[in-house]
Amino acid sequence: MNVDREEPMNVGxxxxxxxxxxxxxxxxxxxxxVTVTPIVRNSMGTHFLSRCGFDCRVFDVSDPSEAETAxxxxxxxxxxxxxxxxxxxxxxxxxxxHTNESLVRNSIEQSSTGTPVIYFSSLAAFGDDLGAPSHSDxxxxxxxxxxxxxxxxxxxxxxxxxxxxxxxxxxxxxxxxNTADLVAEVADSDRVDVATDPDKPSNALHTVTLCExxxxxxxxxxxxxxxxxxxxxxxxxxxxxxxxxxxxxxxAFHPPYDDADIPKAALRKGWELAENRESTLxxxxxxxxxxxxxxxxxxxxxxxxxxxxxxxERETWVQRNTFAFDPIPGPFVTGLTETHRVLERxxxxxxxxxxx
Amino acid sequence: MHARSSDEEPLTVGVIGAxxxxxxxxxxxxxxxxGVAVKYVxxxxxxxxxxxxxxYDAESVQVGTDRAQVPASDVALLAVPVGVRExxxxxxxxxxxxxxxxxxxxxxxxxxxxxxAISETISCNYxxxxxxxxxxxxxxxxxGVFGELRRVRYAExxxxxxxxxxxxxxxxxxxxxxxxxLLERGCxxxxxxxxxxxxxxxxxxxxxxxxxxxFDVDVRARLVATGDGRSIPVEYALSRVRPxxxxxxxxxxxxxxxxxxxxxxxxxxxxGLDGGLGRDLAFEHDGRWATTFAQAAYCRWQEFLSLVRPxxxxxxxxxxxxxxxxxxxxxxxxxxxxAAKRDEGEVIEEESQ
Numbered sequence: 001m002n003v004d005r006e007e008p009m010n011v012g013x014x015x016x017x018x019x020x021x022x023x024x025x026x027x028x029x030x031x032x033x034v035t036v037t038p039i040v041r042n043s044m045g046t047h048f049l050s051r052c053g054f055d056c057r058v059f060d061v062s063d064p065s066e067a068e069t070a071x072x073x074x075x076x077x078x079x080x081x082x083x084x085x086x087x088x089x090x091x092x093x094x095x096x097x098h099t100n101e102s103l104v105r106n107s108i109e110q111s112s113t114g115t116p117v118i119y120f121s122s123l124a125a126f127g128d129d130l131g132a133p134s135h136s137d138x139x140x141x142x143x144x145x146x147x148x149x150x151x152x153x154x155x156x157x158x159x160x161x162x163x164x165x166x167x168x169x170x171x172x173x174x175x176x177x178n179t180a181d182l183v184a185e186v187a188d189s190d191r192v193d194v195a196t197d198p199d200k201p202s203n204a205l206h207t208v209t210l211c212e213x214x215x216x217x218x219x220x221x222x223x224x225x226x227x228x229x230x231x232x233x234x235x236x237x238x239x240x241x242x243x244x245x246x247x248x249x250x251x252a253f254h255p256p257y258d259d260a261d262i263p264k265a266a267l268r269k270g271w272e273l274a275e276n277r278e279s280t281l282x283x284x285x286x287x288x289x290x291x292x293x294x295x296x297x298x299x300x301x302x303x304x305x306x307x308x309x310x311x312x313e314r315e316t317w318v319q320r321n322t323f324a325f326d327p328i329p330g331p332f333v334t335g336l337t338e339t340h341r342v343l344e345r346x347x348x349x350x351x352x353x354x355x356x
Numbered sequence: 357m358h359a360r361s362s363d364e365e366p367l368t369v370g371v372i373g374a375x376x377x378x379x380x381x382x383x384x385x386x387x388x389x390x391g392v393a394v395k396y397v398x399x400x401x402x403x404x405x406x407x408x409x410x411x412y413d414a415e416s417v418q419v420g421t422d423r424a425q426v427p428a429s430d431v432a433l434l435a436v437p438v439g440v441r442e443x444x445x446x447x448x449x450x451x452x453x454x455x456x457x458x459x460x461x462x463x464x465x466x467x468x469x470x471x472x473a474i475s476e477t478i479s480c481n482y483x484x485x486x487x488x489x490x491x492x493x494x495x496x497x498x499x500g501v502f503g504e505l506r507r508v509r510y511a512e513x514x515x516x517x518x519x520x521x522x523x524x525x526x527x528x529x530x531x532x533x534x535x536x537x538l539l540e541r542g543c544x545x546x547x548x549x550x551x552x553x554x555x556x557x558x559x560x561x562x563x564x565x566x567x568x569x570x571f572d573v574d575v576r577a578r579l580v581a582t583g584d585g586r587s588i589p590v591e592y593a594l595s596r597v598r599p600x601x602x603x604x605x606x607x608x609x610x611x612x613x614x615x616x617x618x619x620x621x622x623x624x625x626x627x628g629l630d631g632g633l634g635r636d637l638a639f640e641h642d643g644r645w646a647t648t649f650a651q652a653a654y655c656r657w658q659e660f661l662s663l664v665r666p667x668x669x670x671x672x673x674x675x676x677x678x679x680x681x682x683x684x685x686x687x688x689x690x691x692x693x694x695a696a697k698r699d700e701g702e703v704i705e706e707e708s709q
Contacts, residue, residue, distance in 0.1 A: 017517045043528055045519045047573045048597045060523045087520050090379055090407075175515065175599075353515070355599045 008035040011218065012074030014061045014107060015081025016054075017045035020120065020168075020207065023175040024078070025054060026352050027211040034215075039070045041081075052352065062099045067106035076218040077107045077117045085140065093140070100144055101151045108155045108163065116162040116224070118217050119152045121145045123203055123228070123328045125167050132324040149226060162224040164217040166333070169230035170322055172240070173207035174353035179244070182318070186245040189316040191252070196320075198238035198253040201327035205230045207349070208342040213333040221335060228328050232336035241318065256323075271303040366393035367665065370429035370453075372419070372444055373436040374399035374408040377458055382433055383412055385653045392661070395429045423447045431456060431664055437526040438463050438534035442471070449474035454664045456481065456657065460543040460684075461676045463534030468681040479660040479675040482547035486655035488645040489615040489622045493606065494552050496613055496624070503609025508553075508581070508590040510604050512545050512618060516596035536572040538565070539684055542594045546680045548604065548617050549579075549590065554674075556583030558590075558683055565691035566597070573597045577687055621647045 011028055013021045016038025025036045038049050038056045046056040059070035061081070071077060083099035085091055107117045123130065125145040127137035135142055149165040156163035172179045186192045213229045216222045235243075238253065245251055274281060285293050369386055371378055374397050386392055394414040399405035402418035409416035417426060423443040426432075432448050434441055434457040441457065448455050454477035461480040462468035472478065484490055496502060519527075526532040533540060550558060559580050566574035574597050579590040593600060605614040611629060616622035624639040646652035659673045 015518075017519070019517050022515070022517050041523050042519050042521050042525065044521065044571075045517065047568055047571070048515045048517065050568055051573070051597045058523075084520070087522075089376075089522065175517075353599050355601050 008033045009075045009218065010035050010037055010073060011076045011078060011214075012037045012039055012057075012071055012111075013078045013080055014039045014070075014103060015079065016040050016056065017049060018080050018082075019175050019177060020171050020173075020210070021078070021080035022049065023173045023207045023349065023353070024080070024211055024214065025049065026052065026348060027207060027346075028214070029054070030348055031211075031215065037074060061106050061110075062102035064102075064106050064110055067110035071107065071111040071115075074111055075115060077111050077115055078214060079103055079107050079117065079119045082120075082144075097144065097147065100148050104148050104151045105155050108152070108159060108161050114161070116164065116218055116220070117152065117156070118164045118166060118214055119148060121149050121165045121167045121226075123167050123169050123325070125149065126328055129326070129329060130324075131326040132321065134321050134324070153226075156224065162220070164222070164224055165226040166213060166217070167226070167228045167328065168210065169203040169205035169228070169328060171205050171207060171210065174349035176207070182241075183244050185316055185318055186241060186249070186251075188246065189249055190246075191250045192241065192245050192316045192318060194237065194241055194251065194253050194318040195256065196237050196253060196323035197255040198241075199236050200323070201230075201234045202237045202240045203230050203322065203325055203328050204235045204240045206339050206343060208346050209336055209339045212336050212342065216333060216335055222333055225331075227333045228330050229333050230328065231339040233338070234327060235339070237323070268303075271300065274300070275304075366391050367431065367661070368393055368395035368429040370395055370426060370432045371397045371414075372399075372426065372432060372434050373458075374401070374404045375435060378433070378435045379408055381649065381653050382435060382657075383408065385650055385657060386433075387412060389654070389657060389661075396427050398426055429453065431661075434458060437529075437532040438539075439526075439529075439532040442467075442474075445471055445474045445478075449476070452476055454478065454660075456660045457676075459547075460535065460539045460681070462681055463539060465678065465682050465685045468676065468678050472676060472678070477663050479656075479663065480677065481653065481656055482544065482551075482674070482677060482680075483646075483649065483652035483656045484544050484548050484617065484620075485551050485673060486646045486652040486659075487617075487620050487622070488641040488643075488647050489619075489624050489639075490548050490551065490617070491645045492624050492639055492642055493604075493613060493615060494554075497552055497606070502611045502613065502626075505553075505588055506607045506609060507588050508549070508604070508606055510545060510549060510590065510617070511593040511600045512541075512602045513593070513595040513598070513600045514602065515599055530570050535684070535688065536570070537596055538572050538575050538594060538687060542575065543680055543684060545592075545594065545604070545617050546683055547674075547677055549581075549592075550677055550679045550683075551674060552606075553581045553583065553590075556581040558582075558679055560683065560686045560690060561589075563687045563691045565687065565693075567693040570693050570695060572688075572693075575687065579683070620649055620652055 011034060013025055013036060015021055016025060017040045025038055028034050029036045036054060038054050039061060040046050040056050040058055041060045043058045046058065049056050057070050059066040061067040061070055081103050083096040085093045085096045104119055122145050124135050124142050127135055127142040152163045152165050170178055209231050210229060241251055369392060371394060383394065386394055394412045396415040396417050397405050397409040398417035398419045400419050405418055406416040431454045434444055434455050438460055445455060455475050457478060457480050459481050462471050497505065521527065561578040561580050563577040565572045575594040577592040579592050580587050581590050602616055602618050603614055604617040605612060611626055613624055613626050615624045625636045627633050627636045641647050646655050
C-alpha cells in the first residue's frame with residue numbers, strides 16, 4: 001500500500017450497505033484524505049448511500065472477476081459483508097459458507113498488492129469464552145466467523161498481505177438496531193429497571209470508535225492480526241444505559257442471582273426442585289409434625305411470592321441476552337481516543353440518520 | 357370453477373413460483389390447512405421447483421413458454437412477478453381455475469381491470485388486512501367511539517440497507533417488477549388505509565416522488581378521503597432513504613389511535629388530544645386475528661377458500677382492491693421519473709414544431 005499518496009485513501013467497503021457499514025461510510029467520508037467506495041451486490045441496496053453522495057459499485061465480490069473490477073483502485077478493503085444461511089433462496093448453509101470464504105479470499109487476492117484487508121468478525125467468535133448459552137463454540141454463527149478469520153489468516157500468509165480480523169463488540173450508533181431498540185425502551189421513561197449488574201462491562205462498540213479502529217489498521221498503525229474492538233475504555237452497562245436514558249430518569253439495576261453465593265444458590269435450587277415434585281412431596285408431610293410443615297410452608301411462600309414479584313412488569317424493564325456475556329478478551333486495538341470524547345464532538349450521524 | 361370429484365378429497369393447489377414468498381409463507385401455511393393439498397410447484401428454475409416440490413410431496417413443473425401447460429388443480433397460487441402474470445391468468449381463466457395472487461395485484465389500473473375480467477374468482481394476498489391491529493382499528497372507526505375522524509397520518513419505511521437479495525433478482529428488472537417501491541411495498545399500507553376507510557373515495561391531492569434512475573425511493577403525498585359527507589386529509593409517506601418512524605395515526609374528535617402498520621404484532625395505542633389522557637393506553641390483541649405473518653397468510657387463504665369451497669359462507673373481505681391500484685397509478689402519473697418526463701417533453705416539442 002502506498003502511504004505517501006497524493007490522492008485520498010480509497011476505502012472500499014464490501015457489503016457497504018449493511019447497517020454498520022453505512023454508518024462507517026458516513027464517518028470515514030468526513031475524514032481528511034479519505035474517500036469511501038461502498039461495494040454492494042444488489043443495486044437495490046445503493047439508494048440511501050447514493051442519496052448521501054457515495055459512488056457505489058455494484059459487484060458480487062464472491063465472484064473473483066467481479067471482485068477484481070470492484071477492488072481495482074481501492075487502497076484498503078473492509079469486508080463488512082456476511083452471507084446468512086437463510087436468505088431469499090432458502091436455507092443453504094454450505095452455499096453461505098462458500099460465499100463467506102470467497103468474500104474474504106477474493107478481497108485479498110483480487111486487490112492490489114499490499115492492500116490491507118480488514119474483516120469484520122464478531123464477539124460471537126469467542127464462543128464459549130463469552131460465558132453465555134446463546135453463543136457456544138458450536139453455534140453456527142460462531143463457527144462461520146471463526147472460519148472466515150481462518151481463511152483471512154491463511155490467505156494473507158500465503159500471499160504475504162496484511163490482514164486484520166476485528167472482533168466487534170455490540171455495535172451502537174445512530175443507524176444501529178441495537179441502539180434503536182434500547183432507545184425505544186429507555187427514552188421518555190422516568191424510571192428504567194435493568195436486569196444486570198451495572199458495573200459489568202457491556203462490550204459496547206460505538207461506530208465512532210469502530211471508525212477510528214479501522215483507520216488505525218488501514219494506515220498500518222496497528223500490526224496485522226486479530227483484535228477485539230469495543231469502546232475505549234470498555235463501557236459498563238451503567239454507562240451505556242445512562243447514555244441513552246433521559247437525563248432526569250431514575251435507572252435501577254437488578255443483578256441476577258449470584259451463583260457464587262453458594263448457600264443462597266443451593267436454597268433456590270432446592271425450592272425449584274421441590275416445586276417440580278410438589279404433589280409427591282406433599283404426601284410425606286403427614287409423617288412430619290405440623291409445626292415443621294407450617295415452617296416449611298411459610299418459607300416456601302417467601303420464595304414463591306418472590307418469584308411473582310420478580311415477574312412484575314416494570315414500566316421499563318430492560319432485558320438482553322447480552323447481559324450474560326463476559327467481557328470479551330483481547331488483544332484490543334490500541335491507541336484509540338476515549339469514546340465519550342469522540343461522541344461529544346461528532347454530530348454528522350445525527351444529521352444523517354435522525355428520523356424526519 | 358374447476359369441478360372436484362368429491363367433497364372429501366382435498367382441494368388441490370397449484371403453485372406458480374417457488375421463490376421466497378412461496379417457500380417461507382404460502383407453502384408452510386397451506387401444509388397446515390385441513391382439506392388442502394399442494395398438487396404441483398412450478399418455476400422457471402427446475403431445480404428450485406424440484407427441491408421445493410419434494411418437501412411438500414408435490415409434482416414439480418418447470419415452466420416453459422407455454423403457460424397453459426401447467427397441470428390442472430382446483431385453485432392456483434400465483435407468486436410470480438407482476439410483469440409475467442398475465443399469461444398464467446389467461447391460462448387459469450380459460451380453465452375457470454380460481455386464483456390467489458400475490459401482491460401487488462397489477463402494475464396499473466387498466467391492467468387491474470383486465471386481470472379481473474380474465475378470472476372468474478380471484479383474490480390478492482393483502483395479508484395486513486388480517487392483522488389484529490388493522491381489524492381493531494376498523495372497529496374503532498366504524499363504531500365512532502372516539503367521535504369523527506379528523507385526519508390520518510401514515511408513514512412507512514426507513515433506511516434500507518442490506519436487501520438479502522442476490523445480484524440478479526426480479527426487483528432489479530423494471531419490466532418484471534412492474535413498478536417500484538410504491539407498487540411493491542406501498543400497496544400493503546394503501547390496502548390498509550383503503551380497507552380502514554371503506555366506502556370512502558380516495559384521491560391524490562399532491563405527490564412528490566424522488567427517483568433514482570427508474571426506481572422510486574421516496575414518496576410524500578397528500579391524499580384526500582371523501583365520505584360521510586366530508587373530506588379528511590391523509591398525509592402519506594413511504595421511503596427507503598429517509599429514517600422514518602413507521603406509524604399509522606388516526607386523529608379523532610376525542611383522541612388519537614395509532615399502530616405500527618407493518619408489524620403483525622403491533623398494538624393499537626390510544627392517547628388524548630394534547631396529552632389529555634396522560635399515559636398512552638394499549639389494546640390487547642384480538643385473538644381471532646393475526647399477530648404473525650403466517651397467521652395473516654392463513655387468514656387470507658381462508659377468506660379466499662371461502663369463495664371457492666361449496667357451501668361455505670364467504671368472508672366478505674376485499675379481494676383485489678382496485679382503489680389501491682388507482683391510488684398508486686395516480687401517484688406515479690403525477691410524479692413520473694425524470695426519463696419519462698423528458699420523453700414526454702420531447703413528444704410535446706415534436707408535436708408543437
